[in-house]
Amino acid sequence: MFEGLKSKLQNIQKKFGRSIEEAAGPDVVVEAPSPVPQPEAGRPAVVPDTLSSATVPKPEKKAEGFVAKVRSLIIERELIISEKDIVEPLEELEMALLENDVALDVSDAIIGYMKEDLVGSHRKIGTSVDTVVTAALRGALLRVLGEGFDPIDYVRSHERPVKILITGVNGTGKTTSIAKMAHYFKKNGFSVVLGAGDTFRAGAIDQIAEHATRLGVKVIQHQEGSDPAAVLYDTVEYAKAHEIDVVLADTAGRFHNRKNLMSQLDKIRRVMKPDLVVYVDEAVAGNDAVVRAKDFNDLVGTDAVMLTKADMDPRGGAAISIAQTIGKPILFLGTGQGYDDIVPFCPERVVDELVGAEG
Ligand SMILES: Nc1nc2c(ncn2[C@@H]2O[C@H](COP(=O)(O)OP(=O)(O)OP(=O)(O)O)[C@@H](O)[C@H]2O)c(=O)[nH]1
Ligand SMILES: [Mg+2]
Incomplete structure (x- = not known):
C-alpha cells in the first residue's frame, strides 16, 4: 500500500x-x-x-x-x-x-x-x-x-440503530464495502442488517443477498426497479423492531452530474434519515476521487469517506488529500477483495507506514 x-x-x-x-x-x-x-x-x-x-x-x-x-x-x-x-x-x-x-x-x-x-x-x-x-x-x-474516525466508538456511543448510507459512483466497491463493514461490525459484537437499496442495476439485489447469506446477516429487499427509499425505510423499521445495532444501506452507483439520480439520493436521505452518509471511492482514482468526493459532499452532504482498492494504489494521494479537501474523515480503507480486507483509517498508523514511527 x-x-x-x-x-x-x-x-x-x-x-x-x-x-x-x-x-x-x-x-x-x-x-x-x-x-x-x-x-x-x-x-x-x-x-x-x-x-x-x-x-x-x-x-x-x-x-x-x-x-x-x-x-x-x-x-x-x-x-x-x-x-x-x-x-x-x-x-x-x-x-x-x-x-x-x-x-x-x-x-x-x-x-x-x-x-x-x-x-x-x-x-x-x-x-x-x-x-x-x-x-x-x-x-x-x-x-x-485530521483526527480520523473510530467506527466502533461511534456505534458504541450512538443511539441504535446506527444508520449508515453508502453512496458513490459506479463500480467503486460500495456493495463489497458494505459486506466488509457488516463482517467488521459483527466481529466487534454488533448486530447488522443490510438494505438492498440498489434496485436499479440488474443483479445488484442478488449480489448483496449472496453476501448476506455468506455472512449470516439479514438483508431487506424489494423487487428490481422498486423505490430504493421504500426498501431502506423498511430496513430501518426492521432494525428498530429487532433491536439491530447497525443498518448498512446500499445504493446504486451514480454520477454527481446525473440530476435525477442525485435527487433520488436526496429522497433516500429524507426518508431514511441516516446517521452517517459514507462516500465510497477508489484510492487508485487519485485526484479524481478527491474531486468527486468534494462534488458529492457539496451536493448531498457526506459525513465520512471509505477508500477502496488501497491495495492497488502505490501513490496514496487520495488518502492524504481527502480529509483536508472536503473536511470529512476517512472511515475505512479497503485493502483487497476478502471480507477481512478492511481497516479503520488511523492517521497515526498511516503516517508510521509512510515515514516510519517516531524515534
Ligand atoms: N482489490 C480490491 N478490489 C476491491 C476492493 N473493494 C472492492 N473491490 C472490487 O471492486 C469490484 C466492484 O465492487 P462492487 O462492490 O460491486 O462495486 P459497486 O460500487 O457496488 O458497483 P456498482 O453497484 O455497479 O456501482 C469488485 O470486483 C470488488 O471485488 C478493494 O478494496 N480492493
Ligand atoms: Mg453495488
Missing part, C-alpha cells in the same frame, strides 16, 4: 537530513585531555573554535566535568535552520507529493507546515538530524490527515 510514495518520502527525508547536516557544519572530534583541567572560577569552559558558526553552544549548567561539557557541545548541537538550507528538499517534497496525486492545496499545506516547524527556531539536532526531519514530516502529514 502506497509503496511508491513511501519510498519517495524516505529518500526525501535523507535529503533533508543531508542539507541540515551541511548547514550545521561538521561534527567536531575533541580528544579529552588528561588530566582533566577544571575551568577557572568565573570563566566559561573551553569552547573549541572549530565548531561551525551555525552551531550555537548549549548554555552551561553547573560544575560538570570538562569532558562532559565538550561532549554535550558535540552531540547536542543546536542550530537555527534557515529556509535556504532546505529549499531543495522542500521542492523535491512538493514534486513527490504532486506526482503521487496529492492535491495541490494539500501539498502546499504540507510544505507550509514543514517550513513552519523547521525554519527559524533553535533546534537541538544531536548526532543525527533524522529525528528532527521525521518529526516535522510526521507532524505535517498528521495535520492534513
Whole structure:
C-alpha cells in the first residue's frame, strides 16, 4: 500500500537530513585531555573554535566535568535552520507529493507546515538530524490527515440503530464495502442488517443477498426497479423492531452530474434519515476521487469517506488529500477483495507506514 510514495518520502527525508547536516557544519572530534583541567572560577569552559558558526553552544549548567561539557557541545548541537538550507528538499517534497496525486492545496499545506516547524527556531539536532526531519514530516502529514474516525466508538456511543448510507459512483466497491463493514461490525459484537437499496442495476439485489447469506446477516429487499427509499425505510423499521445495532444501506452507483439520480439520493436521505452518509471511492482514482468526493459532499452532504482498492494504489494521494479537501474523515480503507480486507483509517498508523514511527 502506497509503496511508491513511501519510498519517495524516505529518500526525501535523507535529503533533508543531508542539507541540515551541511548547514550545521561538521561534527567536531575533541580528544579529552588528561588530566582533566577544571575551568577557572568565573570563566566559561573551553569552547573549541572549530565548531561551525551555525552551531550555537548549549548554555552551561553547573560544575560538570570538562569532558562532559565538550561532549554535550558535540552531540547536542543546536542550530537555527534557515529556509535556504532546505529549499531543495522542500521542492523535491512538493514534486513527490504532486506526482503521487496529492492535491495541490494539500501539498502546499504540507510544505507550509514543514517550513513552519523547521525554519527559524533553535533546534537541538544531536548526532543525527533524522529525528528532527521525521518529526516535522510526521507532524505535517498528521495535520492534513485530521483526527480520523473510530467506527466502533461511534456505534458504541450512538443511539441504535446506527444508520449508515453508502453512496458513490459506479463500480467503486460500495456493495463489497458494505459486506466488509457488516463482517467488521459483527466481529466487534454488533448486530447488522443490510438494505438492498440498489434496485436499479440488474443483479445488484442478488449480489448483496449472496453476501448476506455468506455472512449470516439479514438483508431487506424489494423487487428490481422498486423505490430504493421504500426498501431502506423498511430496513430501518426492521432494525428498530429487532433491536439491530447497525443498518448498512446500499445504493446504486451514480454520477454527481446525473440530476435525477442525485435527487433520488436526496429522497433516500429524507426518508431514511441516516446517521452517517459514507462516500465510497477508489484510492487508485487519485485526484479524481478527491474531486468527486468534494462534488458529492457539496451536493448531498457526506459525513465520512471509505477508500477502496488501497491495495492497488502505490501513490496514496487520495488518502492524504481527502480529509483536508472536503473536511470529512476517512472511515475505512479497503485493502483487497476478502471480507477481512478492511481497516479503520488511523492517521497515526498511516503516517508510521509512510515515514516510519517516531524515534
Ligand atoms: N482489490 C480490491 N478490489 C476491491 C476492493 N473493494 C472492492 N473491490 C472490487 O471492486 C469490484 C466492484 O465492487 P462492487 O462492490 O460491486 O462495486 P459497486 O460500487 O457496488 O458497483 P456498482 O453497484 O455497479 O456501482 C469488485 O470486483 C470488488 O471485488 C478493494 O478494496 N480492493
Ligand atoms: Mg453495488
